[in-house]
Amino acid sequence: MGRKQKSKQGVPPTLEEVRGAGKKPEMKAEKKRKPAEETAALQPRKKQISQEKKSLFEESESEPENDDVEAASDEFEQADEFSEVEDDDDAAEAQDEFVQDGEDKEESEEDSVFDSDEESRAKPMFSDDSGDEDDLEVANLEAMSRKIDEEAEKEEMEAEEELHTNIHPTAPAILPPTVDGGMVDGQPISAFTQDLSQIQLRIQEINRVLNDFKNLCEPGRSRAEYVDQLLNDISVYYGYSKFLAEKLFELFPVSEAIEFFEANELPRPVTIRTNTLKTQRRELAQALINRGVNLEPIGKWSKVGLQVFESQVPIGATPEYLAGHYMLQAASSFLPVMALAPQPSERILDMSSAPGGKVTYVAALQKNTGVIFANDANKARTKALSANIHRLGVRNAIVCNYDGRKFPNDVLGGFDRVLLDAPCSGTGVIYKDQSVKTNKSERDFDTLSHLQRQLLLSAIDSVNADSKTGGYIVYSTCSITVDEDEAVIQYALKKRPNVKLVSTGLEFGREGFVRYREKRFHPSLKLTRRYYPHVHNIDGFFVAKLKKMSDKIPQTTDGADEAEEEHEDAEEESVNASSENDNLTFNDEADKAIIEENRRKWLKSKGYKVSKKN
Numbered sequence: 001m002g003r004k005q006k007s008k009q010g011v012p013p014t015l016e017e018v019r020g021a022g023k024k025p026e027m028k029a030e031k032k033r034k035p036a037e038e039t040a041a042l043q044p045r046k047k048q049i050s051q052e053k054k055s056l057f058e059e060s061e062s063e064p065e066n067d068d069v070e071a072a073s074d075e076f077e078q079a080d081e082f083s084e085v086e087d088d089d090d091a092a093e094a095q096d097e098f099v100q101d102g103e104d105k106e107e108s109e110e111d112s113v114f115d116s117d118e119e120s121r122a123k124p125m126f127s128d129d130s131g132d133e134d135d136l137e138v139a140n141l142e143a144m145s146r147k148i149d150e151e152a153e154k155e156e157m158e159a160e161e162e163l164h165t166n167i168h169p170t171a172p173a174i175l176p177p178t179v180d181g182g183m184v185d186g187q188p189i190s191a192f193t194q195d196l197s198q199i200q201l202r203i204q205e206i207n208r209v210l211n212d213f214k215n216l217c218e219p220g221r222s223r224a225e226y227v228d229q230l231l232n233d234i235s236v237y238y239g240y241s242k243f244l245a246e247k248l249f250e251l252f253p254v255s256e257a258i259e260f261f262e263a264n265e266l267p268r269p270v271t272i273r274t275n276t277l278k279t280q281r282r283e284l285a286q287a288l289i290n291r292g293v294n295l296e297p298i299g300k301w302s303k304v305g306l307q308v309f310e311s312q313v314p315i316g317a318t319p320e321y322l323a324g325h326y327m328l329q330a331a332s333s334f335l336p337v338m339a340l341a342p343q344p345s346e347r348i349l350d351m352s353s354a355p356g357g358k359v360t361y362v363a364a365l366q367k368n369t370g371v372i373f374a375n376d377a378n379k380a381r382t383k384a385l386s387a388n389i390h391r392l393g394v395r396n397a398i399v400c401n402y403d404g405r406k407f408p409n410d411v412l413g414g415f416d417r418v419l420l421d422a423p424c425s426g427t428g429v430i431y432k433d434q435s436v437k438t439n440k441s442e443r444d445f446d447t448l449s450h451l452q453r454q455l456l457l458s459a460i461d462s463v464n465a466d467s468k469t470g471g472y473i474v475y476s477t478c479s480i481t482v483d484e485d486e487a488v489i490q491y492a493l494k495k496r497p498n499v500k501l502v503s504t505g506l507e508f509g510r511e512g513f514v515r516y517r518e519k520r521f522h523p524s525l526k527l528t529r530r531y532y533p534h535v536h537n538i539d540g541f542f543v544a545k546l547k548k549m550s551d552k553i554p555q556t557t558d559g560a561d562e563a564e565e566e567h568e569d570a571e572e573e574s575v576n577a578s579s580e581n582d583n584l585t586f587n588d589e590a591d592k593a594i595i596e597e598n599r600r601k602w603l604k605s606k607g608y609k610v611s612k613k614n
């Protein structure tokens with residue numbers, strides 16, 4: 001059960017709209033307090049216009065591909081089931097690389113929507129183009145924008161009215177009565193309430209109470225009771241397993257967590273990347289506008305991206321698409337490549353590259369010079385990869401099909417740069433694959449994190465530290481869990497003291513965690529970048545950039561097998577951060593307790609019987 005995802009495509013409405021007629025006043029108020037950093041990378045539309053639109057992607061209606069990776073080992077096979085979630089653009093492209101594209105096919109019949117950013121709409125920024133920028137036809141956008149502004153204003157007034165009728169000045173009995181500790185048959189009483197609108201209201205009420213607990217809590221109730229009820233409600237209302245709801249909830253302050261869950265119910269903007277090997281953005285924009293596509297640049301941060309608002313033609317089958325003038329690609333997908341900053345003539349490895357959204361961008365930035373090894377462990381997916389490489393006119397790529405862990409020893413090394421866009425759980429793209437809400441267990445995250453760590457070590461070892469122009473590794477995932485992001489980097493920093501984190505060079509994004517619950521990471525983890533759908537209006541994403549300082553790996557272990565040590569390393573990393581981290585001090589007693597508790601949890605998760613805590 002849970003709230004159904006809206007079947008719409010295009011730019012999602014603002015969260016205020018999502019919340020519906022102002023039913024969430026606290027969240028609204030909080031939004032206003034957000035710092036400038038939090039402004040969306042892609043501006044959300046103010047209002048979805050209820051004009052029926054012919055399918056933007058009607059030729060891209062197939063489901064994402066679910067090919068199994070040809071695996072060398074059981075573990076690899078298991079890890080690979082996650083590769084289906086992968087990246088924004090890939091699944092659809094894997095389906096039919098020539099005709100189809102489009103990420104959210106089931107959402108193709110959607111209402112048109114408009115951007116609230118008056119400035120960017122009035123004067124599109126085609127920063128890579130020469131010539132007269134005003135040539136683009138934006139009048140249609142302006143007219144529609146005026147209309148949505150009026151409607152948005154009206155809705156806001158209605159929202160205010162509803163707010164006053166729905167919300168009590170203080171919070172009376174929101175939680176269910178305490179009968180037998182508030183539980184019936186081991187479940188919170190509230191679990192028996194299946195009325196989604198009631199649950200939604202309670203989510204808002206609990207949010208409000210938790211934001212002003214001292215004044216609004218019911219006497220005798222603890223914060224933990226409210227949080228527990230909230231988690232239960234979130235899991236029912238949005239349809240998550242309790243396990244995942246909790247895992248994601250813990251990443252944010254309460255109000256923001258709710259915004260995150262809301263954002264996962266809506267699609268992200270449809271974006272395309274200009275293939276500069278074949279055309280320029282301005283020319284492409286003009287050609288598509290002439291075909292009835294309503295678009296504009298995605299923002300100043302990209303010189304090649306266009307956001308598509310609506311289209312009279314299937315955007316995955318225009319002559320320009322077929323001629324390889326653009327790639328249908330989520331905006332978040334641009335970021336790892338921008339961080340990699342490939343240079344002409346370099347030798348580059350894209351370790352897990354299918355279906356090629358990023359590798360073709362790398363080739364474009366290299367202007368088809370140098371050489372790129374476009375690898376992927378999934379042979380079936382390399383077909384789509386090759387097809388995209390051909391369609392986009394990439395001539396400097398060699399497609400290969402190895403387990404990334406075979407680099408460099410059994411395949412090749414000495415690269416100037418390596419991109420590892422790792423297989424992941426896809427918690428950043430839940431709107432696109434709702435099954436993630438329920439099909440991931442703790443063991444899945446352990447398995448993935450293990451594979452990601454191994455791949456990252458291989459990626460590091462494949463780089464030539466003495467490269468004149470490079471020596472860089474970029475690690476990215478479309479997942480926002482700490483296990484798959486900071487913890488993986490922390491592990492690599494420990495195992496490969498010959499690398500260090502450097503700035504991604506990306507101009508927006510939140511800093512990576514340095515502390516997360518009981519974990520302490522190296523302070524340089526703040527150089528990594530996190531992206532969230534509710535903040536940046538792009539897929540949830542993580543990007544880290546490492547510089548290899550030396551080809552020699554200082555010995556940190558006694559040669560024992562790394563895989564076997566992994567759990568201990570993970571334990572250690574949670575409290576030790578790193579020996580290089582001189583700024584942090586630790587309380588030995590507290591650390592001991594944490595280590596012991598983590599060990600108990602881990603043993604339990606592996607199915608061992610664990611004795612009760614002392």
Ligand SMILES: C[S@@+](CC[C@H](N)C(=O)[O-])C[C@H]1O[C@@H](n2cnc3c(N)ncnc32)[C@H](O)[C@@H]1O
Pocket residue numbers: 069076079080083085086087089090333351352353354355356357358359375376377378381402403404405421422423424455
């Ligand atoms: C996030 S997707 C990559 C998307 C791609 N970078 C793009 O931009 O189109 C992750 C990829 O990792 C591949 N993969 C999974 N396990 C792998 C392994 N052990 N070695 C190399 N690739 C692997 C999957 O087949 C999948 O294509």
